[in-house]
Structures are given as C-alpha cells and as structure tokens.
Amino acid sequence: MRMSQFFLPTLKETPAEAQVVSHQLMLRAGMIRQTSAGIYAWLPLGWKVLQKVAQIVREEQDRAGAQEMLMPTIQSAELWRQSGRYEAYGKEMLRIKDRHDREMLYGPTNEEMITDIFKTFVRSYKDLPKNLYHIQWKFRDEIRPRFGLMRGREFLMKDNYSFDLDVEGAKLSYRKMFLAYLRTFARMGIKAIPMRADTGPIGGDLSHEFIILAETGESQVFCEKRWLDLDVLADDPGYDSDLKDFFAKYTSLYAATEEMHDAATAPAELETARGIEVGHIFYFGTKYSAPMGAVVTGPDGNPVTVEMGSYGIGVSRVVAAIIEASHDSNGIIWPDPVAPFHVAVVNLKADDAECARVSEEVYAKLQAAGVDVLLDDRNERPGAKFADMDLIGIPWQLTIGPRGLKNGVVELKRRATGEKQELPVEAALAKVTG
Amino acid sequence: MRMSQFFLPTLKETPAEAQVVSHQLMLRAGMIRQTSAGIYAWLPLGWKVLQKVAQIVREEQDRAGAQEMLMPTIQSAELWRQSGRYEAYGKEMLRIKDRHDREMLYGPTNEEMITDIFKTFVRSYKDLPKNLYHIQWKFRDEIRPRFGLMRGREFLMKDNYSFDLDVEGAKLSYRKMFLAYLRTFARMGIKAIPMRADTGPIGGDLSHEFIILAETGESQVFCEKRWLDLDVLADDPGYDSDLKDFFAKYTSLYAATEEMHDAATAPAELETARGIEVGHIFYFGTKYSAPMGAVVTGPDGNPVTVEMGSYGIGVSRVVAAIIEASHDSNGIIWPDPVAPFHVAVVNLKADDAECARVSEEVYAKLQAAGVDVLLDDRNERPGAKFADMDLIGIPWQLTIGPRGLKNGVVELKRRATGEKQELPVEAALAKVTG
Numbered sequence: 028m029r030m031s032q033f034f035l036p037t038l039k040e041t042p043a044e045a046q047v048v049s050h051q052l053m054l055r056a057g058m059i060r061q062t063s064a065g066i067y068a069w070l071p072l073g074w075k076v077l078q079k080v081a082q083i084v085r086e087e088q089d090r091a092g093a094q095e096m097l098m099p100t101i102q103s104a105e106l107w108r109q110s111g112r113y114e115a116y117g118k119e120m121l122r123i124k125d126r127h128d129r130e131m132l133y134g135p136t137n138e139e140m141i142t143d144i145f146k147t148f149v150r151s152y153k154d155l156p157k158n159l160y161h162i163q164w165k166f167r168d169e170i171r172p173r174f175g176l177m178r179g180r181e182f183l184m185k186d187n188y189s190f191d192l193d194v195e196g197a198k199l200s201y202r203k204m205f206l207a208y209l210r211t212f213a214r215m216g217i218k219a220i221p222m223r224a225d226t227g228p229i230g231g232d233l234s235h236e237f238i239i240l241a242e243t244g245e246s247q248v249f250c251e252k253r254w255l256d257l258d259v260l261a262d263d264p265g266y267d268s269d270l271k272d273f274f275a276k277y278t279s280l281y282a283a284t285e286e287m288h289d290a291a292t293a294p295a296e297l298e299t300a301r302g303i304e305v306g307h308i309f310y311f312g313t314k315y316s317a318p319m320g321a322v323v324t325g326p327d328g329n330p331v332t333v334e335m336g337s338y339g340i341g342v343s344r345v346v347a348a349i350i351e352a353s354h355d356s357n358g359i360i361w362p363d364p365v366a367p368f369h370v371a372v373v374n375l376k377a378d379d380a381e382c383a384r385v386s387e388e389v390y391a392k393l394q395a396a397g398v399d400v401l402l403d404d405r406n407e408r409p410g411a412k413f414a415d416m417d418l419i420g421i422p423w424q425l426t427i428g429p430r431g432l433k434n435g436v437v438e439l440k441r442r443a444t445g446e447k448q449e450l451p452v453e454a455a456l457a458k459v460t461g
Numbered sequence: 462m463r464m465s466q467f468f469l470p471t472l473k474e475t476p477a478e479a480q481v482v483s484h485q486l487m488l489r490a491g492m493i494r495q496t497s498a499g500i501y502a503w504l505p506l507g508w509k510v511l512q513k514v515a516q517i518v519r520e521e522q523d524r525a526g527a528q529e530m531l532m533p534t535i536q537s538a539e540l541w542r543q544s545g546r547y548e549a550y551g552k553e554m555l556r557i558k559d560r561h562d563r564e565m566l567y568g569p570t571n572e573e574m575i576t577d578i579f580k581t582f583v584r585s586y587k588d589l590p591k592n593l594y595h596i597q598w599k600f601r602d603e604i605r606p607r608f609g610l611m612r613g614r615e616f617l618m619k620d621n622y623s624f625d626l627d628v629e630g631a632k633l634s635y636r637k638m639f640l641a642y643l644r645t646f647a648r649m650g651i652k653a654i655p656m657r658a659d660t661g662p663i664g665g666d667l668s669h670e671f672i673i674l675a676e677t678g679e680s681q682v683f684c685e686k687r688w689l690d691l692d693v694l695a696d697d698p699g700y701d702s703d704l705k706d707f708f709a710k711y712t713s714l715y716a717a718t719e720e721m722h723d724a725a726t727a728p729a730e731l732e733t734a735r736g737i738e739v740g741h742i743f744y745f746g747t748k749y750s751a752p753m754g755a756v757v758t759g760p761d762g763n764p765v766t767v768e769m770g771s772y773g774i775g776v777s778r779v780v781a782a783i784i785e786a787s788h789d790s791n792g793i794i795w796p797d798p799v800a801p802f803h804v805a806v807v808n809l810k811a812d813d814a815e816c817a818r819v820s821e822e823v824y825a826k827l828q829a830a831g832v833d834v835l836l837d838d839r840n841e842r843p844g845a846k847f848a849d850m851d852l853i854g855i856p857w858q859l860t861i862g863p864r865g866l867k868n869g870v871v872e873l874k875r876r877a878t879g880e881k882q883e884l885p886v887e888a889a890l891a892k893v894t895g
C-alpha cells in the first residue's frame with residue numbers, strides 16, 4: 028500500500044475524549060472512528076489488525092477441531108425465554124421490536140441459539156462430540172460506554188460451544204479450548220494467563236479468564252512469577268492427547284483475579300500486576316441443554332441431556348489490549364504476528380529520483396515476496412514520516428535517503444527496540460524477510 | 462474435513478416452507494438454518510461458500526484500488542436526519558431505541574455514515590480520489606420475508622463509496638466498479654449482465670443492475686444474445702486505462718430489466734430470460750455530500766463539494782443466486798471457484814481395510830497439495846453417499862471401492878456433467894489437482 032493513497036488519518040494531538048492509552052493511540056493512529064457512543068468504524072489500518080487477530084483465532088479453533096459457522100446478530104426473544112435469561116439479562120441487552128411488533132434482540136452471546144440449532148439436527152451420541160464456533164458482532168448496551176474498544180457497545184467476539192455425551196467428554200473439550208486459547212494468545216505475541224474465575228451470568232462449575240498483563244490494565248491480578256517463563260507452544264502436547272498433564276501443569280501455578288484472590292492460600296512469591304480480560308471459558312453442564320431439551324439417544328438407547336461448555340474471545344478487545352500491553356510514548360509497538368504491515372519503506376526525499384527509484388524497487392521486491400509492506404511515498408518532512416511510522420507501530424522501518432544511497436546503504440530500524448543499522452539494500456531485505 | 466465429524470445436517474425431504482429452489486437446496490444441503498423469519502444461521506457448509514464468495518468480492522475490490530474497512534451495524538438516527546432519509550426510508554428500516562432512549566437503527570446501507578467519516582478527515586483535493594468498502598451485515602425489515610436468502614432480513618452486503626473531485630473523476634470511478642463487478646461475477650463462474658436501472662431510493666443519474674440469468678429468476682429481463690459470448694476477463698483493459706472503450710463496448714449491447722425495457726428501441730435479436738439482481742452501482746453526484754457538507758479545498762483554493770457513487774453486491778444473495786443458476790434435480794452444482802470443497806473422496810466401504818487405507822492416503826495427499834477436500838468416511842450405504850455428494854454439489858467425486866481397487870482403479874465423476882471415468886489413483890489425483 029502507498030501512503031499517498033492510503034486512507035490513514037493520523038492525528039498529531041491526543042483527542043480529549045480518550046482516557047486510556049489504547050483508545051488514544053487507536054484514534055491517533057487512524058485505526059478507528061467513533062460513530063455513536065461505544066460504537067466504532069474500523070478504518071483500513073485498524074481493520075487490517077482486526078483481521079489478523081481474527082485469523083489467528085480462527086486457525087487455532089480449526090486446529091482444535093472446532094468448526095466455523097455464522098449465527099445472525101438479531102435473535103428472537105422467544106429463545107431467551109426458554110432459558111430464562113430474557114428477563115434476567117437486564118438493560119445491557121439491546122431489545123428491538125420489528126415492524127410486526129415481534130420482540131427481538133441484538134445477540135450479546137449465543138448459548139440459546141446454538142443449543143436450538145444443535146437439538147434440531149443432532150439426535151444420536153454417534154454425532155458427538157461437536158464444537159461449533161463463529162466470529163460475529165455482538166452488542167452490549169453499556170450504561171456508560173468508555174475506554175474505546177475496551178468497553179464498547181458493538182464488539183467482535185469469537186464464541187464457541189461444545190457438546191458432549193458425558194462430563195468426562197465435556198472436560199476434555201474444556202481442556203482443548205484451554206490449550207487453544209493459550210496457543211492463540213501466544214501466537215499473537217502476547218502472554219495471556221488463565222485465572223480461575225467466577226462464572227457470572229453464563230453459569231457453570233468451571234471457568235477460567237484469560238488475562239493479559241499490562242501496566243494500564245483495568246483490574247489487579249495475582250500470579251506466580253514462574254508463569255511468565257512458561258512456553259506454551261513448546262509445551263503443547265497436541266489435541267490427540269487427553270491433555271490432563273498439560274492442564275494440571277498450567278493450573279497448578281497460582282493465578283487469580285482480585286475477586287478470586289485469597290491471600291491465605293496464595294504462595295509467597297507472588298507477582299502483583301494489572302490485567303485485561305481477553306477471553307473466558309466455561310463448562311456449565313446442562314444449564315442450557317436441560318431447559319431447552321438438547322437430548323440425544325445414548326449408546327444404550329436411553330436419552331441423554333448433552334453436556335455443554337462455551338468459550339469466548341473478545342476479538343476487537345484483543346486489539347486494544349495488545350496496545351495497552353505494547354506501546355511507548357511514541358506510539359504502538361505491534362507484535363509481528365498482528366502488525367498491519369510487516370515493513371514500512373520510508374522514502375526520505377520523495378522528489379529525489381534515485382530515492383524514488385530504489386524505494387519503488389524495494390517496495391516491489393517486498394510485495395513479490397508476499398510481505399505486507401507500506402511505502403511512504405508522501406512529500407512530507409522526514410520527521411513527520413518517522414513520527415507516523417512510530418505511531419502506527421510497524422515492526423520494521425526501512426528508510427531510504429540520499430545520503431545513505433551515496434554510501435550504498437539504507438537504514439533499518441526495529442520499532443520494538445529502537446535499534447538502527449545501516450545496511451546494503453539486499454542485506455536489509457534479507458533481514459526483514461528472513 | 463471428515464464427514465464422520467462434519468456438522469452437515471442434510472435432509473432427504475424438501476421442507477414444505479421453501480418455495481424457491483435455492484432455499485430448498487440450501488436447507489436440504491445443510492447450509493443454513495432459519496432462526497427467525499427472514500434470518501438465518503449459516504451452518505459450516507454454507508459458511509464456507511459464503512466466505513469463498515466474499516473473498517472473490519474482496520480481491521476484486523482490492524485490485525480495483527478500493528480500500529477495505531468496516532463500519533458498524535448499528536447507526537444513530539441523527540446521521541440519517543442530515544440526509545433526509547430517516548423519515549423517507551419507511552418501515553423497512555429496523556429502528557431501535559437504546560437504554561437511554563436514543564434513536565438508533567440497524568444499517569440498511571451506509572451512504573450517510575461513510576460521508577460523515579470522509580468529511581471528518583479529508584479536507585484537500587490532494588487526498589482524492591478515494592474508494593472505501595466494507596463487507597458487513599445489513600438489515601431490511603421486509604414485510605414478508607421469503608424465498609430464503611433471496612429476500613431475507615439480515616443479509617451480507619459488500620458496499621463501497623467513491624469520492625472524487627469532479628464529474629469526470631466520479632465517472633471513472635464508476636467505470637472501474639463496472640469492470641470490477643463484471644470481473645467479480647466472472648471469477649465466480651457465473652455471468653452477470655449489467656442492465657441500465659432505475660436509481661430508486663439511493664438516487665442519482667447513472668445506475669446499472671447486475672443480473673444473473675436463471676430460469677427460476679425473480680423478474681423478466683431482456684438482452685442481446687451477443688452478451689452471452691463476451692469474455693470480460695479476456696477483454697479487461699486494466700485499471701490504469703480510462704476504461705472508456707471498455708465501458709462503451711459493454712453498454713452498447715441492449716440489456717434491460719422489465720421496468721426499463723422499451724420494445725420500441727430494443728433490437729430484434731433479443732433474448733428474453735428470467736434474472737436475479739446480485740449487484741447495483743450508482744453515480745449520484747452530490748446527493749449526500751451537499752446536505753452533509755462533504756467539501757474539500759480544490760486546487761485553486763476554493764471549496765468543492767465531492768462527487769460520490771455507491772456500489773453494492775448482495776454477498777449472501779449471490780450464494781442463493783448461484784444455486785438458482787446452477788443446479789439439477791439431484792442438487793447443487795457449484796462452479797469450482799465457490800465450491801465449499803473442490804473434491805469429495807468417497808470411501809464406498811468404510812469397514813474395508815484396503816478401501817480405508819487408500820481413502821486415507823488420497824485424503825492426506827490432497828490436503829498436502831492444499832486442496833479443499835471432504836472425506837466421506839461414514840458407514841453408510843453407497844447410494845446415500847452418492848446422493849449426499851450430488852446434493853451438496855462438490856465439483857469432483859473420487860470414489861474408492863473394493864471392486865475398483867482390485868483392478869487398480871478409482872472412479873472420478875464430474876458433478877457438472879455427470880461424466881465418469883475409471884482411473885488409477887495417481888491419474889485421478891493429477892486430474893483434480895491439475
């Protein structure tokens with residue numbers, strides 16, 4: 028993409044309405060635009076990041092054996108009356124009447140709808156287990172939407188639902204998602220720690236919140252220091268195993284949110300930090316399957332009410348949470364796997380023929396190599412260009428200027444460390460594609 | 462994907478509520494499930510097709526220089542008052558009050574919102590032209606939703622919006638989208654004919670509907686026979702040209718919907734057919750930019766109200782329209798580019814060791830080659846397996862049975878033609894991957 032054509036409205040000043048750093052930086056980096064209270068449009072740069080985050084979520088769900096589908100945003104109130112949640116959900120549910128005065132709602136979650144779909148089609152234990160997911164916009168009518176994407180009203184969530192014949196199967200499904208979530212966040216270049224959690228309005232017996240540590244986090248959390256040294260991608264035993272040892276290892280270390288923290292039982296060597304919730308998994312047995320009649324015929328011919336769990340990742344919230352965990356005073360520092368572009372090629376002097384020639388050549392080579400590259404071909408001061416690239420947080424900045432070219436070099440800067448090197452063009456290309 | 466694990470609830474009987482063939486086949490093929498009147502969940506098979514269709518739309522938009530973003534589904538009524546459409550839109554707009562009694566709506570289209578975003582950030586002619594698109598769910602509260610996806614309430618649409626400094630620029634943007642739409646449908650393996658159209662509630666001076674011909678189409682259309690012989694992918698002059706000759710050629714042939722048809726001026730050699738609208742493009746000048754104040758500074762320093770166009774493809778509707786245009790009495794016949802799977806490997810005798818061994822080997826080889834493959838490993842009668850594969854319309858069926866294996870062959874069937882061949886495994890693999 029060429030900066031001269033890209034719709035990237037960066038701002039020099041921090042907008043007064045933004046209180047938290049992710050909201051400030053998303054506005055300044057031209058990633059989002061508020062369209063109503065707590066509702067945002069994703070501008071092209073933000074949309075690219077959201078897609079990358081969603082794609083990692085998708086790949087790890089698929090890898091864990093979950094199947095993607097898509098449920099609609101608008102649901103009928105009738106379904107929610109079956110589970111008893113229609114009245115219970117309160118004012119955060121956006122309630123709608125259609126032109127025929129039928130009561131509808133904008134889905135805040137999908138336990139009822141998926142249970143209804145499941146029971147329509149699945150009748151036999153032979154069709155179990157099943158795990159179905161979708162990545163869909165949800166709405167929660169917050170009384171005071173704030174903090175940008177962190178507490179918005181319309182938000183993107185990956186939610187999935189597991190169906191098993193018995194408790195043992197349901198717990199295996201739970202452990203698979205526990206691993207999938209750890210892998211998902213690790214692949215994004217961030218550490219999310221599962222903490223035992225209250226089950227809240229979803230209900231159930233077993234639940235973990237996945238918390239990203241960030242100084243600017245919304246709540247206090249406690250965990251053993253050893254947590255920070257674990258490497259889940261190295262520890263991954265694969266989904267064909269029963270995952271018991273893995274689960275035991277990863278739940279044996281102390282990790283708790285403030286509500287669940289118990290100083291009496293906590294170990295002495297404790298990290299106290301701020302955290303942001305980015306995922307939540309639940310095993311809740313027959314809480315929805317029983318009232319809604321999700322029953323299959325078991326191996327012995329008798330009816331069995333299926334055991335369920337549900338699992339959520341706040342995909343749009345993850346984007347903000349990554350920024351909270353990874354930024355400096357100049358702007359965002361994207362981890363490579365979720366960066367909107369991998370390399371920014373900065374032409375220092377757009378009206379210099381040689382700078383333009385080399386910049387275009389480097390841009391074309393990176394595109395041909397399948398690298399997501401942004402070319403700053405604008406006629407702007409060097410300082411403005413560097414400030415923009417630091418602000419939008421591209422992992423590699425490859426700067427091409429007249430002085431360097433005379434010496435046969437370009438400058439390569441790593442955003443995360445600030446480290447700069449002068450290198451011949453080919454060496455710089457090898458470094459960013461290697 | 463293994464059929465034994467896949468959530469694919471096919472139906473033997475045609476559901477009584479479905480009147481048109483696409484609705485019948487989507488239900489029978491386990492692609493969708495109605496969750497409320499005119500609102501559908503996309504089950505995994507349907508979701509795969511919807512994603513493939515959306516991806517082709519996306520690639521052709523990107524290729525034409527449009528930039529992807531994402532606007533939210535819920536909009537404020539205030540924006541629509543600025544354009545004067547809030548009252549005008551009628552009962553098809555789903556109107557919502559949030560917990561603070563603010564008037565909101567579920568977006569049926571996005572002219573107002575994109576114009577507001579544009580005017581916030583774009584102030585100079587130097588930033589033009591711009592073309593922004595998104596692929597987002599829309600809602601139209603149809604009084605009588607029917608025909609499944611053809612006239613549903615919640616539907617997926619790609620809509621984009623072009624902004625230009627002058628009429629000449631806006632018309633070039635229009636021609637680019639005209640080409641992009643022709644390419645988009647051609648790449649899906651279907652022929653969509655642009656027909657001069659009434660501009661309706663969007664307004665404007667210049668407009669084409671893109672119509673797929675199908676015997677079961679919703680309305681009557683008229684076009685010259687020569688239209689059917691045009692090959693847009695061969696004729697494509699590229700987006701760096703002014704596209705005038707191309708546009709002239711493709712609009713010189715007579716093509717009109719029933720409302721626009723004029724027998725007096727139509728040529729004698731006319732094809733009368735049924736058609737389905739899948740896209741609609743509009744040039745409407747300053748209809749939204751003037752009342753909403755989307756003004757930039759021109760090259761001479763004077764303010765210029767920008768010239769706009771909008772362009773829509775009914776992505777979910779396209780899935781149904783393709784089925785209307787491509788099916789037989791046994792089921793769907795997917796064109797290769799949008800098929801949910803490219804090949805179905807049918808193991809005729811799941812409990813035969815040699816059949817299982819070869820089937821697994823073929824399945825693994827196709828997966829390794831990056832082919833989207835479905836393995837029918839179920840313990841079902843051969844007749845039931847063939848019926849399911851014909852119903853869900855996979856382009857290639859590769860059948861592995863004990864009799865064939867004794868002779869060193871498998872059977873390869875092309876869904877579209879019914880043509881069958883017996884071939885050695887390697888030859889069959891070469892054919893489906895070639």
